[in-house]
Amino acid sequence: MRLQHIQFKNINQFKNLSIDLSNSTSAMTVILGEQDSGKTSILKNIFHTLSWFSARYKDLRTAGIVIADSDMYDDSLYASIQIEVSYPKELGSLLEDAGAQPDVDGLCLWQLVKTRNSPLGIGLSRPETTQLEKLVTRYQKQSIQDPLFSIPCIAYYPVERFVHEANIQNKNAATNLGSLHHAYDLTSLSFTMFSKFFDWYREVYDLENAQTAQLLKQYLDPEQRFQGYDQMNELFSGLEQAYRLSPQRCLNSLRSTLHSVLPEMGELFIEFQPRLRLMITFNGQKIPFMQLSQSYRIWVALVGDLVRRACLLNPQSLYPCMEAEGIVMIDEVDAFLDQAHRHNILTRLQRAFPRMQFIVSALNSDIVEQNNEVACYQLLDQQLFKLDFAEHQQKLQSIYQGLEIDTQIESLPQEATHSETSPALSSLEDIISLAEQLNENERAQLLEHVKKITP
Template sequence: MRLIAVQLQHINQFDHLAVRLQSGQSKLPISLFLANQNAGKSNLLKQIFHGLSWLPARYKDLRSAGAIMPDSDIQNDALQAQIQITIEYPAELLSKADDSQVQQDNSQDKQSEQPLEKPSETSIEKPTEQSSAKAPSIRPQCHWTIKKIRSTPSSIALSRADTNGLDALIPQYQKLMENDPYFTLPCLAYYPSERFVHEVNLNIKNTQSTLTPIHQAYDQVSLSFTTFNKFFEWLREVHDLENAQSAQLLRQYLDPQTRLADQAQFDELFSQLEHAYRLTPQRCLNSLRSAIHTVMPEIDDIFIEYQPKLRLMVKYQGEFTPFLQLSQTEKTCCALVGDIVRRLCILNPNSLFPCLEGDGIVLIDDVDAHLDLTHRQQILQRLHRAFPRIQFIATATHSDMVEFQSDVECFELKYAQAHRLDLSAHQQRLAQVYQSLQAQNLEADNENNALAEKLPNENEAEVEESQSIEQLDFAQLMALIQNLEPSLQQQLLQSLQDQSINPDT
């Protein structure tokens, strides 16, 4: 599933914002919104999550509602606000009959939502023929609209949802998941800018299991901050299960009555090992270690140490280090990647490689927060390598994140509108600046070399001049000595001899 378009009306600073994401149909599904502070980056991602949250809510119960927009998000001079979400879903979800029904519902919805379309051509970006030709295939789309009416002295606040297309799509998800055990729900996650790791709580023995319920992979409300507690609870549970499986296999191997004696027993042992590898904890931890190492190459392993005390450990730059001793930026980045792995493992219980096969939409606010230049330029590409089928929609303030990435879809939020940036032209301008700087440096080097060639000649002239001055001073000195009285000449010669014998005096 991919996000194709989003429209906001009378929400926060957005009077009317319509954005069409070409990354939804691209092989590199990454969209980045660049803006300065107070331009609406966080508000945009939060409202997108509000709209997307209705899909898992409807899957849990067709009568359930997703995240409700608060009255504080509605503009002061507006009575209502609207969010419209358009997604692209797999074609195998619907049969021809059902597909035609949903397409009909979608067309009716589009006709009813025509007031959202602004006549200005700059605010709405339509896909060009070239972008459509580059798309690998045309998949069906579905959209729904969430409306919130402000409370007034004569009426209370009212939330309405026009979800005809979504309500027709959810039963097809449920039906296909029953028939195909390898087809799963998409991952939908939102990470606000306030995210940090305060502590690692691994004592979760009395809590409910975090592995089987699918709704554990979704958030029903948009949080203002996250501490990744669910990830650490999930990690402790899968780590304990992995240890239990390993201990059981080792006990069977060491049992004298079941020692390996022939090839058949060897084959049985390898069959058990393969079965254990495919079980939930083993595949989850393998996926976790691989994803963290892909995004953070300096971390080779992550595990729980039980003795001498319970703590989370990592192999950082070849040395075993407590997780809490990492920098706050490294801890947060590691926990964020681990939380995405947790969601994908829960949503793909039968997949051996959930990170590579799971799809969905992940929203990350201020993805460049506290990252240095090298990590800022590589974080998006590394996330894509770790989760190739996930569509990442992120916000950032540093433009150098896309300095060497021409294939990332980039927007600039300015004056409550999203303007698509031409990265190729931007990078050409940067290349021209770099070339001019290199030319200036080359010219400065040439001047320094020419000056260095002149310096020896100048030094020789200075030496000759100093020698002539020394010779002149010596001749004058001899003339003065000859004009002195004999007694004074004798004293001066004696003092010069003493000075030559004892130069320190």
């Protein structure tokens, strides 16, 4: 499943906003904007609309998140959100014609409409989900026919995300492994502390240890240990199979994915002595997880939570993160990240979850400057404008080259440069002319570059 188009009418500060991703070949969409420009509103309302898929998949009578009065534009009497997604060709066509051919680029559309509460009457929320219910039914039938078929992941991580504690006590809570519905959130999220991830991690960690201990006991059993090679081969085959299957596949996926997104991170594990605590290997050293900086704790938990969802939605897959598909929204993905991580985080997320569609917001444009495969939009005056960073990079490169030439000329002896005054002035005029074509962010980058190369 991939988001193709969404239309907001009278939602928050957007009277009429259309977002078209149908022509984008990139699985990573970045929305840039200043504070209070509406980035959070866009991502939050996309998640609210997509939650109707999660709710209907659980039960066709279950409702998703509705439009609240507080999310309606000024004093408007109604608001609506219309969304269009594409789905895999294996699901065929949603048309009524029973003989319709499978649609390679199949589309499904649904809409939420809300009228405001007023003294004259109570407002109504009216979802139009006929096509969505057909799509959900197709997914349910296909997952029964093909256990390896991937159910789409829908996840939203608000900007208010933090890890104050890593609770691994496992206080006899309900299992987090039984149903794929644990992978979905059906309520509006204003913040997250990743408690579901830590509960899930403790459960799969205990199951892995129990299964490993059982196999080790079988291996050390004297009645089986000294028998023929056939029995030994059978035992080792069982060890290998157990290592590849659940819950081992969950922890294996977590280890590899975490290292892929954050190369400085190693294995996440639980230490039982001298006391129970969560540990992690950081730059080759084993340290308590809670001793990491808040930024690192958040990103380890966020990646881990995506792994949790992928494992729940793909219970038969040996490589759930590589095969999981769906739509993931991260608000202010660059929050608390240093420059090195901002330059690489999008590429690493795509590499770790190659079939996921990411829709993220960011404050700093440098998060996409070194990634030409990202679809980038600027949110300005309640409208989205697509940015072509390849063109901007060419402009900046021309200016940088002009500055370097000017600096080299100034560094020559006075008599050597006297006859070349005109070219230097011409170069400066070109620089000023090009600088006038840049936006505010690009001018700031140019100023930083001038400071570096100017003595």
